[in-house]
Amino acid sequence: MNPDTFKIGQREFSSRLLVGTGKYKDLQETAAAIEMTGAEIVTFAVRRTNIGQNQDEPNLLDVISPDRYTLLPNTAGCYNAKDSVRTCLLARELLDGHNLVKLEVLGDQKTLYPNMRETLIATEQLMAEGFEVMVYCNDDPIAAKELEDMGCVAIMPLGSLIGSGLGILNPHNIRLIMEEAKVPVLVDAGVGTASDAAFAMEMGCTGVLMNTAIAHANNPVLMASAMKKAIQAGREAFLAGRMTKKAYASASSPLEGLIN
Amino acid sequence: MQIRLNGQPYTLAESASIVDLLQQLDLTGKRLAVEINEEIIPKSRHAATLLQANDQVEIVHAIGGG
Numbered sequence: 252m253n254p255d256t257f258k259i260g261q262r263e264f265s266s267r268l269l270v271g272t273g274k275y276k277d278l279q280e281t282a283a284a285i286e287m288t289g290a291e292i293v294t295f296a297v298r299r300t301n302i303g304q305n306q307d308e309p310n311l312l313d314v315i316s317p318d319r320y321t322l323l324p325n326t327a328g329c330y331n332a333k334d335s336v337r338t339c340l341l342a343r344e345l346l347d348g349h350n351l352v353k354l355e356v357l358g359d360q361k362t363l364y365p366n367m368r369e370t371l372i373a374t375e376q377l378m379a380e381g382f383e384v385m386v387y388c389n390d391d392p393i394a395a396k397e398l399e400d401m402g403c404v405a406i407m408p409l410g411s412l413i414g415s416g417l418g419i420l421n422p423h424n425i426r427l428i429m430e431e432a433k434v435p436v437l438v439d440a441g442v443g444t445a446s447d448a449a450f451a452m453e454m455g456c457t458g459v460l461m462n463t464a465i466a467h468a469n470n471p472v473l474m475a476s477a478m479k480k481a482i483q484a485g486r487e488a489f490l491a492g493r494m495t496k497k498a499y500a501s502a503s504s505p506l507e508g509l510i511n
Numbered sequence: 512m513q514i515r516l517n518g519q520p521y522t523l524a525e526s527a528s529i530v531d532l533l534q535q536l537d538l539t540g541k542r543l544a545v546e547i548n549e550e551i552i553p554k555s556r557h558a559a560t561l562l563q564a565n566d567q568v569e570i571v572h573a574i575g576g577g
Contacts, residue, residue, distance in 0.1 A: 295574065297571050299517040312573050322573075340551050
């Protein structure tokens with residue numbers, strides 16, 4: 252069997268579980284959970300360095316090494332195109348020219364729903380700056396197509412609100428997006444537990460990006476293991492092709508040779 | 512002279528470079544990015560770039576996020 256890999260831009264990956272690094276108890280737990288997921292792509296945020304605090308504390312990039320993982324800086328916390336682009340430029344400098352980013356331009360604090368107008372503006376500017384953009388977006392198939400046409404290397408519609416754990420609330424829209432997309436479609440946000448992740452993969456998504464579902468589990472490392480398996484199980488089920496649903500029973504044992 | 516560093520007033524010597532500033536902050540060798548007045552200053556220019564009074568300086572790093 253050929254290895255079941257996928258490409259984002261020119262980069263090739265085999266793990267379909269992409270993870271965030273937020274909300275963990277400490278960096279040790281972050282590192283242990285992410286190691287357990289088997290993720291190859293790991294996202295992080297860019298923030299001001301604390302001035303005057305203990306600078307000997309370990310940095311995120313000390314435990315999530317750029318040599319080992321494909322780092323995906325994100326623009327979480329940005330509410331307009333200008334701040335998002337600025338954050339991406341800083342991230343590229345931080346990572347010595349690495350140009351893959353996760354664009355997320357938020358609409359409001361209550362929902363963290365994407366602001367699509369600003370997302371489109373930022374995408375255009377990031378393309379002009381030579382970035383490869385994986386874009387967090389709403390589950391609108393028209394907007395998703397527009398983002399792909401602009402050159403985004405991955406479309407990442409939300410399953411439900413960031414950090415909500417409500418699962419994939421509109422699978423029909425995600426399917427519509429996948430039908431049209433020629434670049435990978437990954438569910439970003441909303442996964443709450445392993446079955447949500449498996450469900451996304453059974454639908455045929457290229458992958459799933461999650462953070463809170465692992466970080467806020469009672470046992471993050473164990474949930475990381477569950478998610479890894481769920482992603483693999485869902486992917487294999489998709490490739491295998493599920494049986495057709497039927498309204499009535501269909502016996503699993505042969506009807507011939509019954510003893511009476 | 513006074514600059515604004517990550518949104519706060521900060522005092523440093525006249526004609527200090529970015530390298531000097533990072534040293535003063537005990538940040539030498541850390542993974543970070545520096546912006547002056549909303550313009551990124553690449554690492555290769557940290558030594559040669561001198562800070563001016565009232566410069567708006569941002570120093571950022573990677574933190575956990577999803």
